[in-house]
Amino acid sequence: MLSEAVVVDGLTVAYERIVALEDVSFKVFRGSITAVVGPNGSGKSSLFKALVGQVKPRRGVIKILGLDVSDARGKIAYVPQREEVYWDYPLTVWDVVAMGRIRNVGYLRSVKKNDEKVLAALEKTGLKELMHRKISELSGGQQQRAFIARAIAQEAEIYLLDEPLTGIDAESEDRLFDILSEMRRIGKTVIMTTHDLSSTFEFFDNILLLRNRVIAFGSPEKVLTAENLASAYGSERVAMHLTDVGRVAGWR
Amino acid sequence: MAIAEFFLEPLTYRFMQSAFITSIAVGILASTLSVVIVLRGWALLGDAISHAVLPGLALAAVFNIPLTLGGALAGIISSFAIGVIEQKTRVRNDTAIGIVLTGAFALGLVAISKLRPTLDVFHILFGNVLAVSTYELQLTAAVAAAVLLFFGLFLKEIVAYTFDPVFASVAGLPSNLLHYILMVMISLAVIASLQTVGIILVVALLITPGATAQLLAKNLLQMFIISIAVGITSAIIGLYLSFYLAASSGGTIALTATAIFFAAFLAKRLTASAVSR
Ligand SMILES: Nc1ncnc2c1ncn2[C@@H]1O[C@H](COP(=O)(O)OP(=O)(O)OP(=O)(O)O)[C@@H](O)[C@H]1O
Numbered sequence: 443m444l445s446e447a448v449v450v451d452g453l454t455v456a457y458e459r460i461v462a463l464e465d466v467s468f469k470v471f472r473g474s475i476t477a478v479v480g481p482n483g484s485g486k487s488s489l490f491k492a493l494v495g496q497v498k499p500r501r502g503v504i505k506i507l508g509l510d511v512s513d514a515r516g517k518i519a520y521v522p523q524r525e526e527v528y529w530d531y532p533l534t535v536w537d538v539v540a541m542g543r544i545r546n547v548g549y550l551r552s553v554k555k556n557d558e559k560v561l562a563a564l565e566k567t568g569l570k571e572l573m574h575r576k577i578s579e580l581s582g583g584q585q586q587r588a589f590i591a592r593a594i595a596q597e598a599e600i601y602l603l604d605e606p607l608t609g610i611d612a613e614s615e616d617r618l619f620d621i622l623s624e625m626r627r628i629g630k631t632v633i634m635t636t637h638d639l640s641s642t643f644e645f646f647d648n649i650l651l652l653r654n655r656v657i658a659f660g661s662p663e664k665v666l667t668a669e670n671l672a673s674a675y676g677s678e679r680v681a682m683h684l685t686d687v688g689r690v691a692g693w694r
Numbered sequence: 695m696a697i698a699e700f701f702l703e704p705l706t707y708r709f710m711q712s713a714f715i716t717s718i719a720v721g722i723l724a725s726t727l728s729v730v731i732v733l734r735g736w737a738l739l740g741d742a743i744s745h746a747v748l749p750g751l752a753l754a755a756v757f758n759i760p761l762t763l764g765g766a767l768a769g770i771i772s773s774f775a776i777g778v779i780e781q782k783t784r785v786r787n788d789t790a791i792g793i794v795l796t797g798a799f800a801l802g803l804v805a806i807s808k809l810r811p812t813l814d815v816f817h818i819l820f821g822n823v824l825a826v827s828t829y830e831l832q833l834t835a836a837v838a839a840a841v842l843l844f845f846g847l848f849l850k851e852i853v854a855y856t857f858d859p860v861f862a863s864v865a866g867l868p869s870n871l872l873h874y875i876l877m878v879m880i881s882l883a884v885i886a887s888l889q890t891v892g893i894i895l896v897v898a899l900l901i902t903p904g905a906t907a908q909l910l911a912k913n914l915l916q917m918f919i920i921s922i923a924v925g926i927t928s929a930i931i932g933l934y935l936s937f938y939l940a941a942s943s944g945g946t947i948a949l950t951a952t953a954i955f956f957a958a959f960l961a962k963r964l965t966a967s968a969v970s971r
């Protein structure tokens with residue numbers, strides 16, 4: 443049976459005077475992968491922040507696995523667009539990835555040095571050789587992968603990845619798509635933002651095209667039309683997208 | 695005078711025995727918190743809480759409630775106020791802290807001079823090691839034990855929350871609870887230091903040991919060990935200096951901590967340049 447993983451209904455998010463999202467509604471099912479697409483400032487990150495309770499919606503309802511946002515804490519793994527962590531901590535890559543296990547291990551216990559989930563997450567993200575490096579001494583792309591590894595180790599139900607492809611190399615990108623396929627296979631739900639659909643749109647079950655409102659939501663073929671892209675990006679950008687995305691999608 | 699006598703003589707006085715035990719306990723508890731304060735960038739926050747404790751003490755004296763309680767409440771209220779000002783207005787964190795710090799301190803001075811002119815402000819601010827009572831000794835030891843226990847039991851949660859608050863909250867840790875427990879502990883550390891270092895110079899013990907440890911440590915565990923060692927050493931050397939120089943113990947303890955920091959800094963520079971040569 444299909445069951446709903448995330449249901450958003452009439453969501454409006456505003457920062458004082460700036461309205462980031464207006465009347466956004468959509469739902470995604472368990473075991474699906476959704477790409478959130480839209481120009482800069484279209485409210486993609488704001489959507490994620492609302493889903494994890496980092497910003498309070500002005501209006502609207504969010505249900506995560508049937509629960510309110512505050513009750514769904516612990517069921518979501520979230521990798522923000524920019525990590526706002528305190529880099530002075532002398533933590534290794536292993537330490538950070540092991541943090542993902544904090545809830546599963548429980549209070550008054552420490553994560554074992556040979557914890558399989560942690561080692562598997564390091565392996566999948568290609569960080570095993572770097573696990574004893576300090577997190578602050580990694581490159582930007584490596585840091586990004588370490589936080590993705592922490593999310594994997596979390597074994598959450600729902601994964602929210604804000605631009606996970608930005609700043610990582612081609613090999614890591616391939617690895618990430620392998621990880622995502624694996625997650626879909628075992629029934630996890632993934633929602634991620636991306637700016638690059640040209641080669642990957644077929645991978646996704648749903649595309650949410652945003653421009654502070656929902657321009658379109660549904661399967662890639664349904665969403666990626668000239669008309670929709672024009673209303674999301676404005677006419678100048680469209681030409682490029684049409685040749686990139688449209689052609690591959692069989693649209694002309 | 696023989697060396698042994700030099701070190702043992704102060705210990706023959708009852709008040710110095712109490713002072714040593716209390717100072718060492720303050721050293722341990724402040725330097726444990728210091729690691730998190732330094733890594734998380736809460737130095738100014740610690741300063742604000744220490745100043746904010748003053749009106750709490752003054753009002754507690756006026757209304758005849760335990761000073762400890764009044765001080766702790768004031769510390770917590772001020773850390774709460776800082777959070778609210780920061781979130782609800784567009785004021786930066788350090789500005790919010792500055793506003794609360796000066797406001798609370800001014801309130802404390804006005805309250806004391808108006809309502810309780812007999813309360814010795816100088817002693818509250820800078821410590822009066824001659825006056826450590828058994829009650830204060832026990833209180834300080836209890837607070838130190840509580841802080842060590844809390845860090846020992848919940849270290850991974852404390853580290854996760856202070857390193858990455860967004861992660862901690864999304865992963866379902868009780869972030870707000872952890873935050874306020876840490877604030878309460880900083881407030882209690884300030885109050886426990888009342889007699890030995892005073893509420894102003896305790897900031898030296900809340901910041902400097904952790905900063906020294908950050909210079910030298912390779913991982914978090916080392917950082918706690920070095921920080922606590924610096925805290926204890928500062929308390930001990932500081933008290934001897936205070937005894938023989940007849941100087942304010944708050945001043946000598948804080949100065950010792952500062953001297954250790956600069957010594958560590960120089961040692962690190964020298965070894966680094968020796969290696970690169
Ligand atoms: N903290 C904030 N305070 C005020 N306005 C904000 C804040 N964060 C975002 N905004 C505004 O909300 C709108 C949506 O921003 P958001 O970060 O959600 O966009 P985005 O789609 O993620 O963009 P990008 O592709 O650049 O990551 C923008 O107009 C932005 O200016």
Ligand SMILES: [Mg+2]
Nearest residue numbers: 486487488523
């Ligand atoms: Mg964004």
